[in-house]
Amino acid sequence: MTRYILQRLGYMIITMFLIATFTFFLMKFLPGTPLSAADKLSEEQQAVVLEKYGLNDPVPVQYFNYMVNLTQGDLGISFQFDNREVTTIILERIGPSMTLGFQAMVIGTILGMLLGLISAIYHNGFLDYGSTFIAVVGKSIPSFVFAGILQYFVGVKLGWFPVALWEGWEYTVLPTVALAIFPIAIAARFMRTEMLEVLGSDYITTARAKGVNKFGVVFKHGLRNALIPLITVLGPLAIGLMTGTLVIENIFAVPGIGEQFVKAINTNDFPIIMGTTLLIAFLFIFIILVIDLLYGVIDPRIRLAEGE
Amino acid sequence: MENHKPSKDLFVPVERTDNDSEKINRPSLSFWQDSFIRLRKNVGAMIGLFVLIALGVMAIFGPYMNSYGEFEQDLSRAKMPPKVEGLGWLGMDGTLSSVQTADTLEKAEQKAYMRFNNQEEFITLQTLNDGSNGQPAEVEAEYDVYAAKGMEDQSFWFGTDGLGRDLWTRTWMGTRISLYIALLAATIDMIIGVAYGGISAYYGGRVDNYMQRIIEILVGIPNLVIVILMILILEPGILSITIALTITGWISMARIVRGQVLKLKNQEFVLASRTLGSKDNRILRKHLVPNVLGLIIINTMFTIPAAIFFEAFLSFIGLGLPTPIASLGTLIDDGFKSLQIYPHILLFPAIVISLIMIAFNVLADGLRDAFDPKMRE
Amino acid sequence: MDKLLDVKNLHVSFDTYGGEVKAVRGVNFDLKKGETLAIVGESGSGKSVTTKALMQLIPKPPGRIKEGEILFEGRDLAKMNEKQMQKIRGKEISMIFQDPMTSLNPTMKVGNQIMEGLIKHQKMNKSQARKRVVELLDLVGIPDPENRMKQYPHQFSGGMRQRVVVAIALACNPKLLIADEPTTALDVTIQAQILELMKDIQKKTDSATIFITHDLGVVANVADRVAVMYAGKIVEIGTVDDIFYNPKHPYTWGLLGSMPSLDSADEELYAIPGSPPDLLDPPKGDAFAARNEYALQIDLEQEPPMFKVSDTHYAATWLLHEHAPDIEPPASIKKRMEGMANTSSESKGERV
């Protein structure tokens, strides 16, 4: 197990290193510089600016400095808000993004699991078709379309919740719901498939042969076995949510990382773009790693396989 | 027993013809026939297929069904609501409406007129609540935009956008572009994935080993990150978006193909044709590809909606196609800018993209079930 | 002795995508208290479906009991609802399944899996149940039961898991134990151990047993009577001696011929040609006719009824009809029959 974790960490570091290197050289060759964002400056002023960003050093030195800074969590200085560190900007903005992502994840997976469970128990019944329909629609329709529907009908027409900004919990409702649809759909489909498979397995027949009733079969024997594989979809779900927040934050004007990111793209603020990209990459890889490890810890069968 | 005294003549040994024992086998349908029959029974998948065909036809012919051009701007007809003769009951009657509330009925009416620039002759008011019951007065104003602009002879079926461009034409042009990008990306993914996975598995050993290491590193990089970085390098455009989508898109295909080929590689019929001296690529073509084709089709059916989603997604984060090109993504992004007052600008492209996504997903699910050997009796 | 179980004209079908699969097509047999009946037949012949139907463990849908009675101590199990069946399952009838690797819940401790039935049927509290689990594990030959009961199934080997499955089945002292190919999925050496265990348990408890196998070799050791199944029907049923030393059905001949025996080590093993019929669309007449080298013309047209060979021995083949030509069984079977002096040499039966 320890060896496995170390191996996975190794892969993670290599991947991050490659992405960081790629990002650095990309920045070097992209057209934008801090100067393009600023007003016309005299040559003297320009030299000062370039000095400040360390752009006068030879490229290998810049690369080295960049990497060293990265390991210390320093993502450079924004072109746009002069003098502000990218790391600080990101940290300021991570709160709303995390809140949205976390709420959507928790609400989404729980509701989705319930829906999937109902589907499996009433297999091929009316409830099954209903929840399968919800799942297909929820998986297919992009979150930004849901955001539009919610914003217009629930926000504008019904006026139940504010349509934009971030000034209290009620502001989180619409963006959270828009984001949660995807995890609901994925969790429901996955839960249904897993539960049906579990309910068709031999040990369920064994349990029934013991005289266990339907409730016991589903909840005592079935649920736990169906839940374990569900962990594997949490990774893709988290990734889907991160992708989703990038657009949802813009639609609902939530002051999160995604909104900042899009602003940065529109103003060619490369340090912020790259910083955010690196952060996203890191979170992606980290989440997948954690989930893989979690899976190994929770499932006794896998724990054994690794131990052997 | 229906016959108590069977005739004596029947008690003689059976004369056997050679292929008697073969007869007990049920006439077996070929894999494709069987799958197709199963697909046809799947109502959802068939509806999905039908919707896709209909949308495809509209993407090809829709833009030519009226005389407005995709890029034809005219600010005097900006943000016209949708109007289709005969579909007034659906709300597509070329009017805008607004509900205004105020303390008194008079004030509410005033506000309602003001909402549409006091062009009283084109406004019909309807009192929802005259304010006598203690609650605020409510008035609904309906404003005939086409009449107010003297355009009664025209109809923009899906309305117009902020620059006065016809949204019918743009929606179908946008559908065309989005489908084009998605199909192109899916095709490239398929070609690269099949070639990579097939070669990796078929030659095995060192080749396979190196090729798999490369994949392992590539999958570690989130495709969102790759797509964003690629677009930053390449500058947004149809081709660059397609390329960005394919850079990581082929990997899942390669893995699936590799897995299948590995599984099939050691099966008898391949070994048999190997010993009979077939050339390597002939075996690959004649035996392996048909066997993995089902999986390839299913996987492609899932990559197409994913590509459509990503195209729209890129528009949202400012990395989409440059103006004035219409794609479903740019249209939806545009629609959000005036969602609160002119929801129709968002409505139609949003419906189209949703239909495409649902239809592809349902069809892909149907195909997966149809090809699934577990379902075969 | 009283009949414990009397199965009459049992029909079980599955409604599948391709149509109705008639998996069991009119099965009759009975079982006395303490008796062991072996059901043999190729895989797919309906052995598992028959026995699962006894406990109403057929997945519904697609499966259903179409017709027939399952009289267990006089009560018809086929007519019972789920609630009533839950009181029978595990308490009066219990089942041992084929594959110990999949028949235990992987995420539940072994002890808890055994305790479940005890708590449910015998209303034991936890500590009583725990005591009984230790006894049971001891009975099935699992060493160190106090510790083993706290482990998960994956910490057990295949043979040990099957012992756990046996313990689960025995927990409430059932009147009828059904063992569905309990050794098939195991290594040869382990197979012998589990068989030993089964015999041992038969001695220690007074449960009647239905022992399913596709391997006639194990039958002689464990069973009192044998039923041979083919394509959803019992084609021959009798005592072990009847079936081994005086078989009447060509299918039984085939099964016996494909069984390795000590004195025929040099002979080539016989294999029944062809494959079982498609139960979606069973053939007219005798289902075995297409594979039967002794088939008569009538086999292609009419289904053979059961013929009575002796009080204990019945077989469904037209060869027992009075008009049937005298047909010599294959040499190896004849050798068996000669080895057994007291069997009747009568080659014709009495129709029932």
Ligand SMILES: Nc1ncnc2c1ncn2[C@@H]1O[C@H](COP(=O)(O)OP(=O)(O)O)[C@@H](O)[C@H]1O
């Ligand atoms: N769930 C099911 N759906 C459809 N057919 C089934 C199902 N279970 C069993 N059958 C059919 O019933 C027949 C008998 O199966 P079974 O009793 O398992 O045979 P065996 O004698 O090997 O135990 C087989 O032909 C099989 O195809």
Ligand SMILES: [Mg+2]
């Ligand atoms: Mg079986």
